[in-house]
Amino acid sequence: MKRDECMQAIAPLFSDELFVTTNGGTTTEWNSVRPSDANMQVKTMGLCSSIGMGLALALPHRRVVVMDGDGSLWMNLGSLATIGLHQPTNLMHICWDNKSYEASGGEPTATAAERLDFAAVARGAGIADSWCVLTIDDLQERVRYALDTPGPHFIWACIEPGHSIKLVRPCDELENKYRFIRQIEQTEGLDILRMPLGHSQER
């Protein structure tokens, strides 16, 4: 199975979740499959799981879905321990594993050696609901379960490289940030982008 096929299969299962996607194909494909102001792209490789955890802790009643990659998770493997420590019940962490740095030319990652078991690492880090999925049916089942059950959840999806869909480019990171925050302000009733008053207006 390819990542975009997986995304198309699970997209209809979601409603008002917030999505944090790692850089490269994951961001481009997710924004092509399910364009939304609730999608936040990440530019620092490895940091999507940490950003997703911070978002989940800030909005504990709102479900947050992180879409990570194998190279990216390898780069911030410690984030699994931090998620295991804080136990955000509203966090679903999906790792798309194509066993390569696809966006960087296809060099193999650590999972290519077939010894690294991300689901076992996540479980060992304290994320009890951790699974490996090899088929689209199993992926849908795990996502459905994660949507219905308190987490944190970790789903390691083993995929093939490449994509089949026509890709739409996401907007730049600043526009993405403002749109993402504005939809959170609207849906959560928050005033996040408030500016301090100028000195002349303070009197």
Added chain:
Amino acid sequence: MNFVASVPDINLLELITLLAEDQDIQHVPIGREEEGVGVCTGAYLGGKRPALLMQNAGLMNSCNGLTTTALQFGIPLLLLVYYAGDMGDNAFHMLGLVTEQVLQGLGIKYTVARNPSEVKKQIADAMSICQAAKRPVALLLTRDVL
């Protein structure tokens, strides 16, 4: 600020203990400082006013996250950094030698806090400019203020 991610340093111990007891601040211990840039960014997107508390070794660990997340996305993130290797602190003299140049190189505005009677205002001022500019801002905390 109402959300603080932290990695400890012996000189930050008292501050971290106070943080953990403070009901108005969500305290989130993390394993590595660059993770903290991510955690604080997520918290900001979710409506929090975050700070990252760490030693300057952690500032070095965080350079990519600060550049390609905090600066590139314009995230107001207060960096509360213990200034190891400052005059009078001999444990990490190399860190002390490069800390301010690294902040200058990253284009992160900073203040060195040396006077306990001024530090409260310095934190408030740093938070204020960080929110207005939507950028990370650093306060280097010396032993005198801790």
